[in-house]
Amino acid sequence: xxxxxxxxxxxxxxxxxLVSVRGIVKRFGDFVANDHVDLDIYAHEAHAxxxxxxxxxxxxxxxxxxxxxxxxxxxxxxxxxxxLANPDAARSRGIGMVFQHFSLFDNLTVAENIALALPKSRDxxxxxEQVLGFSxxxxxxxxxxxxxxxxxxxxxxxxxxxxxLLQDPRLVVLDEPTSVLTPREVETLFVTLDKLKAEGRAxxxxxxxxxxxxxxxxxxxxxxxxxxxxxxxxxxxSARSLAALMVGASIAEIKPNGNRAPGPxxxxxxxxxxxxxxxxxxxxxxxxxSVRGGEILGxxxxxxxxxxxxxxxxxGETPADRADAIRIDGASVGVDGVDARRARGAAFTPEExxxxxxxxxxxxxxxxxxSLHALGDVARRGLIQFDRARLAAARVIxxxxxxxxxxxxxxxxxxxxxxxxxxxxxxxxxxxxVLVVNQPTWGVDALASAAIRQALVDLAGxxxxxxxxxxxxxxxFEICDRIAVIHEGRLSKPRAARDITREDIGMLMAGATAGxxxxxxx
Amino acid sequence: xxxxxxxxRVRSRVLEIAAPxxxxxxxxxxxxxxxxxxxxxxxEAFQVYFVDPLLESWSLQELAVKACPLVLIAVGLSFxxxxxxxxxxxxGQFIIGGLAGACLGIATHDGAMQETFGGWWILPAMLLLGVxxxxxxxxxxxxxxxxxxxxxxLTSLMLVYVAELGLDYLVRGPLRDPHxxxxxxxxxxxxxxxxxxxxxxxxxxxxxxxxxxxxAIAAFVFARSLFGFEIRLVGxxxxxxxxxxxxxxxxxxxxxxxxxxxxGLAGICEVAGQIGQLQPAISGGYGFTAIIVAFLGxxxxxxxLIAGLVLALTYIxxxxxxxxxxxxxxxxxxxxxxxxxxxxxxxAVTRYRxxxxxxx
Numbered sequence: 001x002x003x004x005x006x007x008x009x010x011x012x013x014x015x016x017x018l019v020s021v022r023g024i025v026k027r028f029g030d031f032v033a034n035d036h037v038d039l040d041i042y043a044h045e046a047h048a049x050x051x052x053x054x055x056x057x058x059x060x061x062x063x064x065x066x067x068x069x070x071x072x073x074x075x076x077x078x079x080x081x082x083x084l085a086n087p088d089a090a091r092s093r094g095i096g097m098v099f100q101h102f103s104l105f106d107n108l109t110v111a112e113n114i115a116l117a118l119p120k121s122r123d124x125x126x127x128x129e130q131v132l133g134f135s136x137x138x139x140x141x142x143x144x145x146x147x148x149x150x151x152x153x154x155x156x157x158x159x160x161x162x163x164x165l166l167q168d169p170r171l172v173v174l175d176e177p178t179s180v181l182t183p184r185e186v187e188t189l190f191v192t193l194d195k196l197k198a199e200g201r202a203x204x205x206x207x208x209x210x211x212x213x214x215x216x217x218x219x220x221x222x223x224x225x226x227x228x229x230x231x232x233x234x235x236x237x238s239a240r241s242l243a244a245l246m247v248g249a250s251i252a253e254i255k256p257n258g259n260r261a262p263g264p265x266x267x268x269x270x271x272x273x274x275x276x277x278x279x280x281x282x283x284x285x286x287x288x289x290s291v292r293g294g295e296i297l298g299x300x301x302x303x304x305x306x307x308x309x310x311x312x313x314x315x316g317e318t319p320a321d322r323a324d325a326i327r328i329d330g331a332s333v334g335v336d337g338v339d340a341r342r343a344r345g346a347a348f349t350p351e352e353x354x355x356x357x358x359x360x361x362x363x364x365x366x367x368x369x370x371s372l373h374a375l376g377d378v379a380r381r382g383l384i385q386f387d388r389a390r391l392a393a394a395r396v397i398x399x400x401x402x403x404x405x406x407x408x409x410x411x412x413x414x415x416x417x418x419x420x421x422x423x424x425x426x427x428x429x430x431x432x433x434v435l436v437v438n439q440p441t442w443g444v445d446a447l448a449s450a451a452i453r454q455a456l457v458d459l460a461g462x463x464x465x466x467x468x469x470x471x472x473x474x475x476x477f478e479i480c481d482r483i484a485v486i487h488e489g490r491l492s493k494p495r496a497a498r499d500i501t502r503e504d505i506g507m508l509m510a511g512a513t514a515g516x517x518x519x520x521x522x
Numbered sequence: 523x524x525x526x527x528x529x530x531r532v533r534s535r536v537l538e539i540a541a542p543x544x545x546x547x548x549x550x551x552x553x554x555x556x557x558x559x560x561x562x563x564x565x566e567a568f569q570v571y572f573v574d575p576l577l578e579s580w581s582l583q584e585l586a587v588k589a590c591p592l593v594l595i596a597v598g599l600s601f602x603x604x605x606x607x608x609x610x611x612x613x614g615q616f617i618i619g620g621l622a623g624a625c626l627g628i629a630t631h632d633g634a635m636q637e638t639f640g641g642w643w644i645l646p647a648m649l650l651l652g653v654x655x656x657x658x659x660x661x662x663x664x665x666x667x668x669x670x671x672x673x674x675x676l677t678s679l680m681l682v683y684v685a686e687l688g689l690d691y692l693v694r695g696p697l698r699d700p701h702x703x704x705x706x707x708x709x710x711x712x713x714x715x716x717x718x719x720x721x722x723x724x725x726x727x728x729x730x731x732x733x734x735x736x737x738a739i740a741a742f743v744f745a746r747s748l749f750g751f752e753i754r755l756v757g758x759x760x761x762x763x764x765x766x767x768x769x770x771x772x773x774x775x776x777x778x779x780x781x782x783x784x785x786g787l788a789g790i791c792e793v794a795g796q797i798g799q800l801q802p803a804i805s806g807g808y809g810f811t812a813i814i815v816a817f818l819g820x821x822x823x824x825x826x827l828i829a830g831l832v833l834a835l836t837y838i839x840x841x842x843x844x845x846x847x848x849x850x851x852x853x854x855x856x857x858x859x860x861x862x863x864x865x866x867x868x869x870a871v872t873r874y875r876x877x878x879x880x881x882x
Contacts, residue, residue: 028528029875317764339767350765359759369751370766379748386746 016079018043018202019064019095019171024073026059033059035226036073041171046193046203048213048234051223052246052445057206060223061173064204065097066090096169098160100176104148106280110159111144117163134162138192153302154185161192172196173204178212179471180303183506190216208246210239224248247446263293266465267346267434268327272320272334274313282306282489284313289484289494291434291465296456297494298480299469302509306489307469308351311438314467315348316341328434339374345433347371349424351442351469353416357423360412364404367411368393368426375430392426400425401451417448424452428459435459438469453479473502487511527874534872541868542818542825546832548868549861556856562847570846571839571857581838583725587796588834590733591616591788591805593827595812597740598784600821601777604744605756609778611663611678612785613809614685615656619786620793621689622655623648624800627711627793628697641714648715649732649790656786657779659685664778668771674778682809690802697800708800717795729791734827736784741823753777785809807855811837814862817869833858 017040026034034056041047049057062068064075066084074081077093084090087097104113111131115124127144134140140158148156157177164172174193178186193216197203207213213220213234220234222245230245237245268290275283284306291297301307312318313326316338320326325334328344338348348371350356358367369389373379378389393407400421404414411419424440440456441449457479460466469486470476476483477497484494485508492508550572554564575581595612602609626648630636636644663677690706699709717727744750756763756773764770793804815833819825840854870876 029530315765337767337769338765342767348765352761355759356761356765359755359762361758362755366751369748370755370762373748373751374767382748383746384748384751 015042017041018078020076020079021060021064022074022076024060024063024075025071026056026063026068027071032226034063034070037223037226037228039221039228041202041204043170043200043202044197045219046197046205046217048217048220049204049206049223050208050210050213050220050234050242050246052208055223055246056226057223058175059226061097061175061204061206064090064095064171064173066095091167091169094168094170095173096164096167096171097173098157098164098175098177100179102156102160104156104159106149107147109145109147110142110151113148113159114144114163114166118166130166131162134165138165138195139188140165140192141188152185153180153304154182154188157181157185157189158192165196169201171202171204173206175206176208177205178207178209182302182509183473183502184510186212210234210242213242214239222246243446262295263463265290266293266329267291267467269314270325270327272313272325274309274318274320276309277318282309284309284489287313287491289491291467293433293463293465294460295482296460296466296468296480298476298483298497299467299486299491300473300476300483300505300509301469301471301486303471305486305509307438307471307486309489310486310491311348311350311436311469314436315346315350342371342374347427347430347432347435349427349435349437349440351438353419353423354412358411358419361410363408363410364393364397364402364414364422365390365407367422368396368407371426372430392429393422396422396425396429399429400455415445417444420444421448421452424455428455431462432459432464434465434467436467436469439472440468440470441472441475442470449475473505477502485509524879526877526879527870528877530873530875537872538820541872542820542829542865545818545864545868546861549857549864552860552864553857556860557849557853560849560853562849567843567847567849570843572835574842575835575838580725584838585831585834586730587725587727588837589827589830590729590795591792591808592812592815592833593733593830594736594788594791595785595809596815596819596826596830597736597823598781599812599816600740600819600823600826601753602781603757603816604821605753605773605777606760607664607667607774607777608675609660609663609678609781610675610813611660611681611809612781612812613805613807614678614682615659615782615785616789616792616805616809617682617685617689618659618789619652619656619782620789620804621685621692621800622786623652623790624708624711624793625697626651627715628708628800630712630715631709632712636712636714641712644712644715645717645794648794649787652786652790652793653783654786656789657783660778660782660785661775664775668774674774686803689800689804693800693802699799706802710799711794715794716798717791727791727795729795732787732791733830736787737823737827744823749776785812806837811858814858814865817862817865833861836861 019041021037021039024034024037025032037060049060051057059068063070066086066089075084076082082093084093111128114131115127131142131144135142140162142158142162177189181189193203205213205217217234220232221228222230224246234242270288272287273285282305289297313320316336319337320334323332323334327333328341328346331344333341333344354360359370365386366389369378369384372392378385378392390407396402397404397407402422402425403418414422420441424437427435437456440452444452453475456466456468468476468480480497482494483497483500483505485492485505487508488511550568554568557564557567575585595616599609599612626644630644659681662681663674666672666677667674693708694706697708699707717729720726720728752763752768752773755766756768756770760770788808789804793800797804811833815826815829818832819829836854836857840851843849843853844851
């Protein structure tokens, strides 16, 4: 399959590649992030670079953009080997990049932000005209005088794209561009990208969302553990076959837990409002919902709409001002802290593994103490019981197939997926009555994701109430019974997953009220 | 030229110990350069600073006596520093602790308050007052930080000058010995208000034992207790500490109270041990030197014990060098500064791999 795909595309193009990468190796100490990678990118082509987190995609594009220096190998542009010592050099050779994380100044206008990214020598008098020109030409709707803090993620991304286009690049590298966009914003982005392609520019599109790759790209290079494992035409493959190439194994489907008759209401949130302690945070406004035992409630939403504030409010890291705002099995815990809520049988897994759910420099054993100490399992009379902590960590490692050197391994030495399995497993093995988990599989490889989702389904099957906050709609539809959407700190009314469509959710994510989403659905 | 710092994936244990030792050697070389620039022999200075004090009984005792306040303060500071709280005001907490304890020593002067119960309670009460005084003074920057968000670095440092000038005023005013020929000093304490000497006619006093006990207790707390875990966690990953249910405010207060309390204990040990009365200057910069001790000891109690002895050596050597080589006393302070910079530099080497790239 791989060979067919590769030869097939080379026959159709038949001309010299714009950018050619040969035998690139990048080592960090003993770790080989890129191992003799070859890559050809042609003009008029959207080329996908796909692979799991940690497969070496970012390392490769950083070398293309002059942010890292290859240990071995060559990069050629128009057949001529080049040395890209820094991003300036890459830009002057016609390589532009749109980063996953925006680097914008919130308090400046769109035009000012664009001007800041330009070389000092450039004349700025026609900048506004040029920005408006992009708007017309590529459907990049931008208002030059708006301040950035008033813009949505999609609008901010358009600034980054405009910045990149002002350099008139021949190759545009996009690193996970859709991770913060609503479905509708993704469509708008693709319209722009299609136009860029039609103009003869090449696109290098980095993603692990296979549906997008199939929609946009003619060729795909698949990386696994730093090596190219295949080149193919993604349109001719199924999402499943691509995924199998990415992970090198087939992925188990989630088995629904048959016996999921809804139990009593275990977790009730009643008119919860919290003003964020962070001045740039999102305030939670009048949130009410309840979750029954045996049920999984999904909370969808675009990043930055109050998910972390919502999680902190449910976990008790930011307590509410009313005790009855949050009830666990009938007990009012709204003003209690996180340990008091744990003592009531609740468990929590935050989004950020390194530094929130776990301390990177601590051993797994110490990281078991982190969330279990208040329950009396691993600490007594102010002293840590290290043997019991080690045992607790060893159980998580065994039951959740965490690849680690043992309970004494430092959390930072685990891969993202393994550490995520550890922090989710740590909470699930407590046998909680309520579990709140934020982004359970963010940046986690497909096999680990499947294992984590299965564990969440099984936990609900055993009678616990589970709340999953996620930006991955596929994940939510796969495991949730009901889905609600968080937008600017407000939560829509949860609806049964089988009665709600992706379009409905997309509308809610973009800020439509529940009523208008209903009318759209019918 | 470009200098790349690449984080080390695995921290080498050998390097963790080798780094402070290496820093010490580099600082000695740099110190030698400074002394050579002053026109003196670096070899002779090394002999005077680092070798001679180790050869005689009296100077070895003096070493322990000087190390005692440094170790006490530095162990306290390690509680703050490991939690990423920057208490720079140990000097002030030392002074207030010494002052608080000394008040009782002055009040019981010449047998006063000793008629009914005797004098056995005075020394323990003085030590306790020293701890309370230092802790209370340490709590001021902690409270300002926890409730008002004021930088503890600035407030704790500025409070040092308040304490110094307060002591100066009291010794020249209300606490001055009325029969002391107008010298700015208090009455000398009765023997019951002095730390006993360990051996008759020698310099070694009981404060040394207190310092050793504090090192042992601190080592236990860091290694075994949930509180030690909390301190390490807050320093390492503050958000994870909140997730673990630890309160940052409470920890700020407790860490500063411990740090201030131990500095205060060091203060009263110095006043009731070495000096025996209040004077306008009771510290000689122990509170600042202890910051170097804490880092040279890698913020670990046992390391601090060793580092305290090393820094005490520079004090004693510095005194001898003043007499024997006519080197200025500031040379000692300058050397201590060089040592701190070397220690912090060595820290970077343990955390990062350093690549020098020419061109590019």
